[in-house]
Amino acid sequence: MKTVLMSNRADLKERWSEFKSENPKTRIRDAARELDTTEADLLATGLGDNIILLEGDFRELLKEVTSLGYVMALTRNDHVVHERKGVYENISFNNHVGLVLGEDIDLRLFLGDWKFGFAVHEGDRYSLQFFNSFGDAAHKIYLTEESNKEAYDALVEKYRAADQEAMALTAVKPEKKAEEQTADIDTAAFQAEWLTLKDTHEFFGLLRKYKLSRKEALRHAPEGYAYQIKPESMKAVFDAASETALPIMVFVSNPNCIQIHTGPIKKIFVMGPWLNIMDPAFNLHLREDAIDEAWVVRKPTEDGIVTGIELIDKEGVMFNQFFGKRKPGSPELAAWQELVDQAVIRK
Template identity: 55%
Template sequence: MSTLVNKLKEKWEALKTENPHLRIRNAAAELGVSEAELLLTNVGDEVTILKPECADILSEVEKLGKVMALTRNEECVHERKGTYLNGDFSSSHALLFVGEDIDLRIFLHHWKFAFAVVEGDRRSIQFFGKDGLALHKIYLTKDSNEEAFDNLVSRFKAENQEEAFVFETAAPKETEKPDSEIDAEGFRKSWLELKDTHEFFMMTRKFGVSRTQALRLAPEGYAKKIDSSKVVNILEDASEKNLPIMIFVGNRGVIQIHTGEIHKTMWHQQWFNVLDPDFNLHLDVTKIAEVWIVKKPTEDGEVTAIEVFNKEGDFIVQIFGKRKPGIPELQEWKDLVADLEK
């Protein structure tokens, strides 16, 4: 272990002594390093470096059985239990897992490092970006296949467990163009001609608009900014009415989706939480800058979303009524959203 890694390990140990319940992501932020750099201080103990063959590793995770998939950004944590089913690795754009429980869109070109982590009786496979930022984690549950985990780690264990990792600085965010430089009329026309919600992202790329800029320039009646507190209202109302919804949370490497009802909701300090047996959500409401009601035309009729952003204009969470292609949006969801607009 290098001198620098040793010094970082000492700092982390001191921090854990001061605050035993401090999570590794918060510890990394406090120490001014990435989470992956902290994991490297425990290689040979709790941590095993895996070969960076992320797609091959993902192709094996179905064998783990029921696990907990965790995807987060700075403001929101999405945890869903289930089995990784129906893996589709055929697309060059995104890998897919499309199961009733584990539902993921994976952008593998952002994935760089993989580790197996054993903390007491907690076992996980963790994936990180080029800058050491955690993108996705898979935790074993009491119903998981531990033998399959051991076999996976053995198969993908990197030969060099003392590798000196090089982390890249995250690419700077693209500067938003002035509204005056956007073909706003063409953009609005293109919006009204949408046939599928998945076309929306490519439309924003075509016209060179950021996501929040797109909402500002939307056709009349298709995007409305609402009070930030109302994202909690929509979740609480959906819970009270047993209304099935879809909750999307992601980062640059993956989008994780929960589809179904939510039940137990509660506050803890600034965090609004969903705490159901197979689905947990943790939303830091103090970091919400904007909330929008967004409507998009599709071949199945209009689709309505609640879109939540941080102060940098990045997605925090997106909420829809439960729907499948070919099926119109639930009227109960439309009514719930309409109540927010009043």
């Protein structure tokens, strides 16, 4: 089996090398798509060179990331990249669900399908990169100039896989099914339960109970609790938050991780299809052309109404969420509600 894998990897390594020479600016995630492979498999072609395969309990490894000091956490999906600098603190796990609740690094981790881990050395950049069984990036941790490189080296050595050639090829990702419409919806009952929510997290259970997709749920929302806005509203929202220094919360998720920024945003600009936030400790890169639907969504909680903006792609997946800065037990900032009302463009 290993001989077959090594043969496949050698062929991919050659194709990857040719692709990089012809397309030096193409990012590895996009290159994987062009080469009909995965990002994890492309990285694996560097095993024995600039890539080290990691093994062991990733929960224990993550608990030790605190020792690296000030780093950059990166979580992304197909449409948005979230980069936040800080220290990994207050790390805890309940089975395969983890929390990182630092002042700057704020994560929800779902390690049930964290399949592969690598230490990656690219020029003067050092990172720890984790992937699911389909070869998609779950989460990445990059050293900064302020990081503890000795602690990084020790961590990599501790979790270095004994066999650097033993990594299997990634699994074939199942095709996404078209969104199915729920035949019968008890709209009155659904709306009544929406209005009695006590916590925003209860919303997921509500969707499951009524077997509703996110889009369907928003279309059946109680009057005034969800309305569609134009995708170009996001630039206006970012600009307004920047001008007023209003602290916001920015959520980016994939099946394996949710990463959250809380705080003000300042430098906003557009480059091609990307809407960017480029601040010293926080960067966001959002593909505006990936937004199929954008919604303002209001949910009742014990602390009052919580107002969010949700971005949904063509396949019905919510890939980006925005809120005003808020902690449980505290009401939402009135300034955030006002900003949303004034900045968004209704569809």
